[in-house]
Amino acid sequence: MVEENTIDDEIILADLPDDELTAQMHDDLYDGLADEIAEGTNLLLGRGWDPSRVLNDALVEGMRIVGIDFRDGILFVPEVLLAANAMKAGMAILRPLLAETGAKPIGKVVIGTVKGDIHDIGKNLVGMMLEGAGFEVIDLGINTDVEQFLGALDEHKPDILGMSALLTTTMPYMKVVIDTLIEKSLRGDYMVIVGGAPLNDEFGEAIGADAYCRDAAVASETASRLIAARRAAAAA
Numbered sequence: 094m095v096e097e098n099t100i101d102d103e104i105i106l107a108d109l110p111d112d113e114l115t116a117q118m119h120d121d122l123y124d125g126l127a128d129e130i131a132e133g134t135n136l137l138l139g140r141g142w143d144p145s146r147v148l149n150d151a152l153v154e155g156m157r158i159v160g161i162d163f164r165d166g167i168l169f170v171p172e173v174l175l176a177a178n179a180m181k182a183g184m185a186i187l188r189p190l191l192a193e194t195g196a197k198p199i200g201k202v203v204i205g206t207v208k209g210d211i212h213d214i215g216k217n218l219v220g221m222m223l224e225g226a227g228f229e230v231i232d233l234g235i236n237t238d239v240e241q242f243l244g245a246l247d248e249h250k251p252d253i254l255g256m257s258a259l260l261t262t263t264m265p266y267m268k269v270v271i272d273t274l275i276e277k278s279l280r281g282d283y284m285v286i287v288g289g290a291p292l293n294d295e296f297g298e299a300i301g302a303d304a305y306c307r308d309a310a311v312a313s314e315t316a317s318r319l320i321a322a323r324r325a326a327a328a329a
């Protein structure tokens with residue numbers, strides 16, 4: 094008689110040691126499993142992991158793997174959207190933890206992904222890290238045109254304007270925004286930081302930004318440094 098296979102092959106995340114759990118989370122992110130990503134995030138936090146370690150080792154690393162297979166034509170837009178959705182489920186849990194300072198804001202940042210571009214995961218992470226560093230962040234979302242940026246600058250009077258672009262076709266739009274600020278004699282009123290995977294220092298310099306930031310941690314350090322430098326100059 095053939096014995097029926099009664100082995101339950103469902104993976105119990107809570108039973109996995111840390112290294113296997115993070116590897117499983119990379120797989121779950123790849124498969125767009127938002128509930129599992131939320132569960133894994135909570136498990137790692139419950140095991141005493143620092144929120145930024147969960148973010149970098151479990152979520153950002155998982156998204157890096159997704160990006161490679163997207164580039165190579167193994168994954169397509171619908172799958173990547175599911176992965177992005179799963180990533181956001183983890184980020185929603187980490188957000189309040191990363192932003193927890195309780196201190197008075199050290200400055201204000203208006204941030205958005207530029208016109209034509211709908212990538213927002215990196216921009217959202219930058220916003221979270223800035224909040225964690227004590228900034229008030231006004232997030233304009235995706236596909237932000239120059240009028241929306243100018244309107245928000247006028248309304249919120251931030252110290253810093255932050256722009257994100259993930260496509261080589263949308264990154265030149267950052268120059269449109271900066272050139273418009275120059276035309277309207279507003280450039281001196283704001284410090285401008287830019288970021289996104291296809292950018293680099295040379296590009297940031299060429300378009301007249303104050304700084305290009307490689308990642309969210311660099312963005313929050315740079316924003317703090319720029320604010321401190323401006324305040325020191327004003328006090329001198």
Ligand code: B1M
Pocket residue numbers: 153156157159160161163164165170171173174177204209210211212213214215216218219254255256257258259260261262286287288289290291306307308309310312
């Ligand atoms: Co898009 N996509 N995508 N995509 N997508 C890329 C960017 C791509 C590199 C994939 C690839 O080919 N390997 C490629 C761009 C190629 C190029 O331009 N050279 C690409 C393409 C081609 C496209 C479409 C054109 C695909 C299509 O339709 N055929 C399309 C474009 C849509 C549009 O915007 N108009 C498209 C669509 C999408 C989805 C909607 C499916 C989804 C976005 C979902 C979302 O964001 N809500 C998506 C995704 C998820 C990606 C990849 C896989 C991952 C991006 C991401 O979230 N990374 C991406 C491949 C990749 O980058 N590896 C890809 C994780 C995130 C934490 O990193 O965003 O780099 P990142 O942010 C970092 C830093 O860059 C920096 O800090 C962040 C955190 O450390 N940073 C800043 C970012 N902004 C900053 C701002 C700052 C400072 C630092 O100051 C203000």
